[in-house]
Amino acid sequence: MHQLTIAELLKGLDSKAFSSVELTQHYLDRIKQLDGNYNSYITVTAEQALAQAQAADQARSQGEHALLSGIPIAHKDIFCTSGVKTSCGSKMLDNFIAPYDATVIEKFQQAGAVSLGKTNMDEFAMGSSNESSFYGPVKNPWNTDTVPGGSSGGSAAAVAAQLAPAATGTDTGGSIRQPAALCGITGLKPTYGRVSRFGMIAFASSLDQAGPMTRSAEDAALLMNVMAGLDEKDSTSADKAVPDYCADLNQDLTGMTIGLPKEYFGKGLNAEIEHSVQAAIKEYENLGATVKEISLPHTELAVPCYYIIAPSEASANLSRFDGVRYGYRCEDPEDLYDLYTRSRAEGFGDEVKRRILVGTYALSAGFYDAYYKKAQQIRRLIKNDFVNAFKEVDIIMGPTTPNPAFNLGEKSNDPVTMYLEDIYTLSVNLAGLPGMSIPAGFADNKPTGLQLIGNYFEEARLLNAAHRFQLATDWHQQTPSGL
Amino acid sequence: MEWETVIGLEVHVQLATQSKIFSGSSTAFGASPNSQASAIDLALPGTLPVVNEQAMHYAIMFGLAIGADINQRSIFDRKNYFYPDLPKGYQTTQMDEPIVGAGAVEIQLADGSHKTIRIHHAHLEEDAGKSVHDLFPTQSGIDLNRAGTPLIEIVSEPDMRSSEEAVAFAKKLHSIVTSLGISDGDMSQGSMRFDVNVSIRPKGEDKLGTRTETKNLNSFRFMEQAIHKEVERQIDLLEYGEEVLQETRLYNADTGEARSMRSKEEANDYRYFPCPDLLPVEISNETIEAIRARLPELPDARQARFVASYGLSEYDASILGGERDTAEYFESVTQHCGDAKLAANWVSGELSARLNNEELSISHSPVSAEALAGLIKRIKDNTISGKIAKQVFEAMWQGEGDADNVIEAKGLKQVSDTGALEKIVDEVLAQNPAGVAQYKEADDKKRKKLLGGFMGPIMKATKGQANPGMVNQILAKKLNQ
Structure with missing residues (x-):
């Protein structure tokens, strides 16, 4: 059962080959048995999952067919889940039981999905290796000496290790696409505003976006049908009609123009990854697409730009974690100042502190213009690069990451090298565009990702291109050994 | 030396919306602590603000009432500082692009003269909660009912030259916001609060002196007192050759004294930046005109x-x-x-x-x-x-x-019965023959005065209930006989 995609599981449930309770129990057993190797879950909600599965089975027997009725899903521990610990990977929220559901969680519930639990992640989604989690690093199921990527590393590993048929993730600078690439799964970061951010613990509000992490493009489309849409509780969510993302999956790719940004194939790109991306592009040409070299001239500014804007927003977003109302509070505070400083010093990890400091500095009087304001101007230039490119091409492709999964501990003491792992993904968030990573081969026996970038709200086109590729290739069907 | 006082005001006005500026919680005053604080007001992780349209409309009404430009695009910013009654660790306010631009109001002074006070701008922001220090022996409590109550902050130019002008200006704003119905104006509940910027300079000097800001004034009377004291303090300093320091002062209504809260050097760096959770507020011409048409x-x-x-x-x-x-x-x-x-x-x-x-x-x-x-x-x-x-x-x-x-x-009905009144008049006249004689000898001018002298005893006799017009007539008639 754990080898089936969601599309296949839905057929199995429909045909009564198995029940949701059986399916859910199967996954719970696998988690119990195997997750010790990967540490992909922070919290497993077995009881609740079985109750939801039972309800789904009953609904199905009465002829009700919600979109994902009875399908088990894992949620990144960044989404507030009523009555369940929502830690965001931090000691700060280790004791936080959310009193409400995030909109994304609510939507999955309405769609009849079963929640298996909450997946591990970099603390407050800050990281590219899942090593900054208070709950310990997640291990890449393809090679447990290596990182799964981050920050949605728990979700990626859970899907790759078949400990969940699919999972939710969030992507602020590549946090869905990079772990998807490193773990050999499919991940989609929708257009900014396509999926509600309400109840998703904020890292950088103007960049954060939730999306699906799945075994196939088709499954990603199924999840997008549940997740996407306007939310009146989120002022930045888009008031734009939601298409049926499954409708155009099979559309022919003849005549589609693919843009290859020359800046994505330069220095620093692993040769095997480059090779796998070129092979994937060849495959697209076979499918009828034409290829065109394009330029995104401000690409190299994406990393510095991102590392001003994201920490600046984070420095304010994380101010609420002050030990006053919820979350971690230091022992026996002497006074208010002591309560604040010690709660935050003890409750946050190093990477979070580093970013709060950077952001606070960038917003300070006298530095604002040189850093934050300048970064916003660069952000516009980066966006314009894409706007211009999409006048010529339908879709942009390139590598998701410059390197395959690196070893645990290898880069954790060198933040700048770690930040450079996100070089191809960051600009997509800065521009607010939809981006996707799909498995495209192997480098050093580790999965590699092909990144697809679409124009605003063209998730359906990305899913269509990804699905056609997956019909023609079997990279997405490869699984780690030992499962 | 003769000194001139220069005053500018920052006025916080609570808007009379049903719900808060960024959440659906009630804004009603006096509910039990934290009963009107939702997940959003508590700044629980993951919560997001949504702007209350009514608050925006109220701000626009105020702008139209003072003849200000309404900015069709305005931006909410975050003002960052830590305080227990500020749940998010930042206040959502408007810094560079406020909803209401420059305007003016006219004040009238006691001598009947008029003066125009310019308003620099007015912006929307959220109120903070309250810290409660007197409820628990060793701890402070926090009540977040007020957190998120919509405010407009009205910032004047330094156009006032006396506490009288400042009070007249404050009262005028009070009358405008209550006439518009955008605030209940109830000062006792903090619906209107003043921060006063005061400086002095030698009369005739163009350059402004160093100013201080006195915060936390919640009545016209306190404001007047605080200005008087501050002007005196500054004059004393300058006349003794000392300097006025730029500082924020806190007024204590119980003692009537203000004390330095923080100096310019200690001023917070609020690290303002545009709030990424809120899109720029766009207001169409149609909306503005519709609001203008409905202005009371x-x-x-x-x-x-x-x-x-x-x-x-x-x-x-x-x-x-x-x-x-x-x-x-x-x-x-x-x-x-x-x-x-x-x-x-x-x-x-x-x-x-x-x-x-x-x-x-x-x-x-x-x-x-x-x-x-x-x-x-x-x-x-x-x-x-x-x-x-x-x-x-x-x-x-x-x-x-x-x-x-x-x-x-x-039994206070006026006695207008001619017969009854004539009887009383006769009695009073009979008791005072000297007065009657004096009257008869007097000229017209004096007679009028003397007539009044009979009125007292008549009113006394009728417990004040005699119809004075009729008594006058009867008296005149009888005395002139």
């Missing part, structure tokens, strides 16, 4: 109307037309009694003195407009004299019934 009557227009249609003096019109509640009360009395002049005298005289005495607002007056009109009618139809009316009013204030009940119960 403003104090200036109302005062002009009171002069034109009720024949009030400009002074009376400013007293009665400034505040909406007072204006509505006055117009209701006038409507019911049919005499604007008497209505004006009673509302601005007896009634307002009594209200001031008991620190009551006119909307809480124990004597309703209709009841007061009933009293005035009895003056007009000579049932009682103006003097007796004050006695009746006092009884009405004490809840002893309407004018007719009181007059009846206390």
Whole structure:
């Protein structure tokens, strides 16, 4: 059962080959048995999952067919889940039981999905290796000496290790696409505003976006049908009609123009990854697409730009974690100042502190213009690069990451090298565009990702291109050994 | 040396919306602590703000009322600082692109002169919660009911030159926001709060002196006191060759003293930046025009109307037309009694003195407009004299019934019976033959005065209930015989 995609599981449930309770129990057993190797879950909600599965089975027997009725899903521990610990990977929220559901969680519930639990992640989604989690690093199921990527590393590993048929993730600078690439799964970061951010613990509000992490493009489309849409509780969510993302999956790719940004194939790109991306592009040409070299001239500014804007927003977003109302509070505070400083010093990890400091500095009087304001101007230039490119091409492709999964501990003491792992993904968030990573081969026996970038709200086109590729290739069907 | 005072005001006005500026929680005053604090007000992780459209409309109404430009695109910013009553660790406010641009209001001073006070801008922001220090012996409590209550902050130019002007300006703003119905203006509940920027300079000097900001003033009286004290303090400093330091001062209403809260060097760096959770607020021309079309009557227009249609003096019109509640009360009395002049005298005289005495607002007056009109009618139809009316009013204030009940119960009806009055007049004249003789010898001018001398004993004999007009006639008739 754990080898089936969601599309296949839905057929199995429909045909009564198995029940949701059986399916859910199967996954719970696998988690119990195997997750010790990967540490992909922070919290497993077995009881609740079985109750939801039972309800789904009953609904199905009465002829009700919600979109994902009875399908088990894992949620990144960044989404507030009523009555369940929502830690965001931090000691700060280790004791936080959310009193409400995030909109994304609510939507999955309405769609009849079963929640298996909450997946591990970099603390407050800050990281590219899942090593900054208070709950310990997640291990890449393809090679447990290596990182799964981050920050949605728990979700990626859970899907790759078949400990969940699919999972939710969030992507602020590549946090869905990079772990998807490193773990050999499919991940989609929708257009900014396509999926509600309400109840998703904020890292950088103007960049954060939730999306699906799945075994196939088709499954990603199924999840997008549940997740996407306007939310009146989120002022930045888009008031734009939601298409049926499954409708155009099979559309022919003849005549589609693919843009290859020359800046994505330069220095620093692993040769095997480059090779796998070129092979994937060849495959697209076979499918009828034409290829065109394009330029995104401000690409190299994406990393510095991102590392001003994201920490600046984070420095304010994380101010609420002050030990006053919820979350971690230091022992026996002497006074208010002591309560604040010690709660935050003890409750946050190093990477979070580093970013709060950077952001606070960038917003300070006298530095604002040189850093934050300048970064916003660069952000516009980066966006314009894409706007211009999409006048010529339908879709942009390139590598998701410059390197395959690196070893645990290898880069954790060198933040700048770690930040450079996100070089191809960051600009997509800065521009607010939809981006996707799909498995495209192997480098050093580790999965590699092909990144697809679409124009605003063209998730359906990305899913269509990804699905056609997956019909023609079997990279997405490869699984780690030992499962 | 002669000094000139320069004053600028920052005025926080709580908007009378049903719900908070970024959440659906109620804004009602006085609920039990934290009963009106939702997940959003508590700044629980993952929560997001959504702007209350009514608050924006109220801000636009204020802008239109002061002739300001309404910025069709305005931005919410985050002002970062840590404080327990500020749940998010930042206040959502507007910094560089506020909703209301430059405008002006005209104030009238006691000598009847007028002056224009320019307003730099007005912006929308959220109120903070309250820290409660006196409830628990060793801990402070936090009540977040007020957190997120919508405010407009009105920032004036430094155009005021005395505490009188500052108070007149503050009162004018109060009358504008209450007339618009965008705030209840209830100062005792903190609906309007003032920060006062004060500096002094030698008279004739153009350059502004170093200013201080005194915060936390929540009544006109406190503001006036605080300005006086601060001006004195600054004059003392400068005259003794010392410097005024740029600082923020905190006024303590209990002691009437202000103390330095922080100096310029200690000032917070608030690290303002645009709030990424809120899109820029876009307001169409149509929305602005629709709001303009629905604007209620403003104090200036109302005062002009009171002069034109009720024949009030400009002074009376400013007293009665400034505040909406007072204006509505006055117009209701006038409507019911049919005499604007008497209505004006009673509302601005007896009634307002009594209200001031008991620190009551006119909307809480124990004597309703209709009841007061009933009293005035009895003056007009000579049932009682103006003097007796004050006695009746006092009884009405004490809840002893309407004018007719009181007059009846206390037997205060004016004696207008000619026969009865003639009898009393005869008795009084008979008791004072010397006075009568003096009268008969006097010239016309003196006679008028002497006539008044008989009035006292007559009123005494009738317990003040004699119809004074009739007594005058009878007296004149009898004495001239």
